[in-house]
Amino acid sequence: MRICQVLIAVLAISEISAAQELVSFPTTDGGLIYADLYGEGDHGVVLAHGGQFDKESWEEQATVLRQAGFRVLAIDFRGYGKSRGGGESKDRYEGLHLDVLAAVRYLRDSGAKTVSVVGGSIGGWASAKAAVEAEPGEIDRLVLLAHSPIERPERMQGRKLFITTRDDPRGDGSPRLTGTRDQYERAPDPKELVILDGSAHAQHIFPTEQGERLMQEILRFLSAP
Numbered sequence: 287m288r289i290c291q292v293l294i295a296v297l298a299i300s301e302i303s304a305a306q307e308l309v310s311f312p313t314t315d316g317g318l319i320y321a322d323l324y325g326e327g328d329h330g331v332v333l334a335h336g337g338q339f340d341k342e343s344w345e346e347q348a349t350v351l352r353q354a355g356f357r358v359l360a361i362d363f364r365g366y367g368k369s370r371g372g373g374e375s376k377d378r379y380e381g382l383h384l385d386v387l388a389a390v391r392y393l394r395d396s397g398a399k400t401v402s403v404v405g406g407s408i409g410g411w412a413s414a415k416a417a418v419e420a421e422p423g424e425i426d427r428l429v430l431l432a433h434s435p436i437e438r439p440e441r442m443q444g445r446k447l448f449i450t451t452r453d454d455p456r457g458d459g460s461p462r463l464t465g466t467r468d469q470y471e472r473a474p475d476p477k478e479l480v481i482l483d484g485s486a487h488a489q490h491i492f493p494t495e496q497g498e499r500l501m502q503e504i505l506r507f508l509s510a511p
Contacts, residue, residue, distance in 0.1 A: 306345075309359075311392040313384045316372025321361040321389060325352035330398030331508065332389040333360040336407030336488050340366050343489060347404075347501065354505060357398055361389045363409070382412035383419060390416070390424055402427035402444075402508050406488035408434050414469075417442040429504055432488040435465050439472045446477040447507045449500065453485035462487070478507065 307323045322341050331351055333344040344360040351358045363385050364371035371381045386403060393401045403425055405413030410433020417425050418441045425444045432450040436442075448470045454462040463481065470479045480503050482496045491500050 311388055313372060313388040315381055315384055317364050317370050319361055319369045319385050319388050320367055321359050324348045324358040325356060327355050327357045328399040330357045330359065330393035330401040332386060332401065332403045333358060334386055334403060334405035334409030334413050336409050339489055350501060354509065357393065359389050359393055361385060379408060383415035386412050386416035387420060400426040404429040404431065404504060405433060406431040410434065411436060414439065414442055417444055427508060429507060432462060435469050439469045440474060442473050446473055447480065449480045449482065449503060451482045451484045451486055451491060454487045455485065
């Protein structure tokens with residue numbers, strides 16, 4: 287019995303090891319980003335967390351994506367975990383888009399033929415800004431999960447999926463959906479807008495009754511031809 291328990295534990299550890307690997311890569315401004323890498327395959331996905339989260343917060347979603355055949359990279363933004371930016375800045379959000387671009391290029395350099403980005407809240411803002419400043423073709427698809435608005439959404443590249451809940455409030459109590467609709471309408475085609483029931487914000491949607499629908503929409507969009 288004891289030997290069987292040991293074998294089961296070893297197999298479980300091996301499965302975890304195969305599913306996740308800690309990697310790091312530089313940013314163009316001299317920073318260093320740490321990330322969890324899941325799976326293999328030609329199609330990469332970068333997961334960019336919100337302000338209340340970190341790379342570990344994506345573990346469940348990254349596992350689902352890995353099982354669907356994606357190579358998944360969940361990053362810690364500069365200032366989270368061991369990740370850091372280049373130089374000092376009074377603005378904690380300055381340079382976050384460079385972290386996303388560094389992750390995209392890491393996947394490209396390691397063999398991914400396509401790279402998509404999923405960003406929640408401020409991570410969505412950074413992902414949207416990265417899609418503006420990326421080289422043509424670097425970011426194939428973009429999932430913006432209740433993202434903070436950017437200044438020039440009309441310059442975002444790639445196929446875009448905007449997702450938010452109907453009653454998600456901004457900090458001042460105004461509906462976030464108003465800003466999401468404005469960003470969606472100004473963004474170029476191809477694009478989609480999905481509005482879920484409830485008031486949960488960004489990654490906070492996953493533990494709710496809308497979580498399964500949210501994951502299905504993400505998988506559908508990333509897997510579509």
